[in-house]
Amino acid sequence: MDCKSHISNLKFQISDFRFLFQILEFKYRVRFQMELIERIQQIKTVRNAVILAHNYQIGPVQDIADYTGDSLGLSIQASKTDADVIVFCGVHFMAETAAILSPDKAVLLPEKTAGCPMADMINAEQLAEMKAKHPDALVVTYVNSTAEVKAMSDYCCTSGNAVELVASLPKDREILFVPDQNLGAFVMERTGRKMILWPGYCPTHVWIEPEAVEAMRKEHPGAVVLAHPECTPAVRAISDELLSTGQMLKFVPKSDAKTFIIATEIGIVHTLKKMYPDREFVPVSNRAVCPNMKKISLEKILWSLEDMEYRIAVPEDIAAKARLSLERMIEIVP
Numbered sequence: 001m002d003c004k005s006h007i008s009n010l011k012f013q014i015s016d017f018r019f020l021f022q023i024l025e026f027k028y029r030v031r032f033q034m035e036l037i038e039r040i041q042q043i044k045t046v047r048n049a050v051i052l053a054h055n056y057q058i059g060p061v062q063d064i065a066d067y068t069g070d071s072l073g074l075s076i077q078a079s080k081t082d083a084d085v086i087v088f089c090g091v092h093f094m095a096e097t098a099a100i101l102s103p104d105k106a107v108l109l110p111e112k113t114a115g116c117p118m119a120d121m122i123n124a125e126q127l128a129e130m131k132a133k134h135p136d137a138l139v140v141t142y143v144n145s146t147a148e149v150k151a152m153s154d155y156c157c158t159s160g161n162a163v164e165l166v167a168s169l170p171k172d173r174e175i176l177f178v179p180d181q182n183l184g185a186f187v188m189e190r191t192g193r194k195m196i197l198w199p200g201y202c203p204t205h206v207w208i209e210p211e212a213v214e215a216m217r218k219e220h221p222g223a224v225v226l227a228h229p230e231c232t233p234a235v236r237a238i239s240d241e242l243l244s245t246g247q248m249l250k251f252v253p254k255s256d257a258k259t260f261i262i263a264t265e266i267g268i269v270h271t272l273k274k275m276y277p278d279r280e281f282v283p284v285s286n287r288a289v290c291p292n293m294k295k296i297s298l299e300k301i302l303w304s305l306e307d308m309e310y311r312i313a314v315p316e317d318i319a320a321k322a323r324l325s326l327e328r329m330i331e332i333v334p
């Protein structure tokens, strides 16, 4: 064998070896994941736990959850179960909401640093200052907020019911809307009501640019663009439908479209594909990723259940007031 053919033979053997290694690695990963899932299921039974996963969680976490959905819907669902433990795969304020609605259950957040930058854009002192400047105003707070801020509010709202809720409020009252200025502006457009907006925003939705929407439309002619109201005005203006995640899931079967461009956090594409395998879902941008939502893994769920960490509790005086603002919302928009 000459030198050239010896080298090419060697290269062939190396690529062969790499391929074999990839197969073994894949098999190992699948086995490892199956074992993890089995161990989670076992300890979940021992703890009498329920696992909740927000629509923005990674696929394997959504797949192992008992319930997937939006933060308030999940918290309400969990409160109706007889579970002793709630594992909330989401971010801190979501686990707080679950703790507010289920004071008799232990609520666990598998990753303690999973927070929401938007919820942290307003705190109790800042809201108190805002209220002092507008003493007669009603405070409407998006559920993506801390328990303390909810406790100082007249009403909570979700991205799905904010329009209906604000439209029902007395016309002669000023309204303070916190913390998301984009959702607030969307509500003002839809209701024609002026509100005083806190300048908070979701960094993940702000990453979605109108140019990305236009580029995707060109790539997928005839596709319907579904955007979340947390998107910027420029994105909202060129989208076909402005919907909360829950509304997106309900909208798809009512539409004749085959392809949907999704302008919200990328995780919901997994949920949509699972629910509607005959349709095509394209994320508007691969940058629409909430890093906090991606901090939870199957390993962390297992450790959380094993060690009963990280326990999220809300002091009862704050929880009682926050619960009231949620209950007032449910009275108006059940």
Ligand code: SF4
Pocket: 056, 091, 115, 116, 117, 118, 119, 144, 202, 203, 204, 205, 265, 290, 291, 292, 293
């Ligand atoms: S997607 Fe936005 S609003 Fe939701 S948790 Fe992440 S930062 Fe907060």
